[in-house]
Amino acid sequence: MLTVHHMRVSQSERIVWLCEELEIKYDLKLHNRDPMFSPQAIKDLYEIGSAPVIQDGDLTMGESAACVEYIIHKHGDGRLALPPSHPNYADYVYWFAFSNGTLQPAVSRLMSIKAAGVDSSNDTAKRYQGKLDLYLRHVDGRLGRTNKWLAGEEFTAADIMTVFTLTTMRTFYSIDLSAYSNILTYLKRVVQRPGYQSYREKGDLELPLMIDGPAPENFLEKLKSKA
Ligand SMILES: N[C@@H](CCC(=O)N[C@@H](CS)C(=O)NCC(=O)O)C(=O)O
Structure with a gap:
C-alpha cells in the first residue's frame, strides 16, 4: 500500500492532491510542523528531513517531483503526465x-x-x-x-x-x-x-485558500x- 506523509502547510500538499486526482488508494499520514520545520517523525523517515515523503513496500522516497513521477507511473497508469506522442x-x-x-x-x-x-x-x-x-x-x-x-x-x-x-x-x-x-x-x-477540494478536506482543512x-x-x- 502506498503511504503519503504530508506535513501540513507544505509542498507535500502536491502529493495528496495528486492521489486525490488519480483516485488511487493510499494511506495518508498527517504531520504538523515543529514548530516551523519538519517534525522528528519526518526526519526519522528520510535523512534529508523534508516533506513530502512516500513509502511503498520497501521504498521510502522524498522530493515532490520524484514522488509525483513515481506515483503517476506506478499507481496511476501514466495519467496526468503527457506521453512523448502528445502534441503538448x-x-x-x-x-x-x-x-x-x-x-x-x-x-x-x-x-x-x-x-x-x-x-x-x-x-x-x-x-x-x-x-x-x-x-x-x-x-x-x-x-x-x-x-x-x-x-x-x-x-x-x-x-x-x-x-x-x-x-x-x-x-x-x-x-x-x-x-x-x-x-x-x-x-x-x-x-x-474535486481532487483539489478532497486534498484540502483531508490534508489542510484549516488553511485559507x-x-x-x-x-x-x-x-x-x-x-x-x-x-
Ligand atoms: N525540493 C523538495 C523541497 C522539500 C522541502 O523543502 N519541503 C519543506 C516543506 S515546504 C520542508 O520539509 N521543510 C522543513 C524542513 O526542511 O525541516 C521537494 O520538492 O520535495
Missing part, C-alpha cells in the same frame, strides 16, 4: 521542470534573504525580486495563451507541481499576484477541481500563536 509533450515536460527548478527556488531564495534580515532595498534582494517578477510574468503569459492549464488543454501534473508556489508558499513569503490576471483566473479554476491577488496573511504566525 514538450510543454508538459517544460512546465513540470520549471515549477521546482526555477519558480519555487526563486521564492525560497527571497524568503531566506528576508529571514537573514536583508532589507528589500538591498541590491541582491532587488535583483532576485526582479527574477521572481519575471518568472511570474512568464507563467501568467503562458496561462493567457492556453486559457486553461499550463501544458495546454489538459490538466496535468505540471499544474499540481506549480500551484503550491502560487498559493500556500505565499504564507512564507508574501507575494501580491494582483498584476497577474491569468494566474488569478487559473487559481479559481484549480480550486473548483490563497487565490486572491493581495498577499495573504501569514498563516504560520497564526498557527504558532495557537500552539
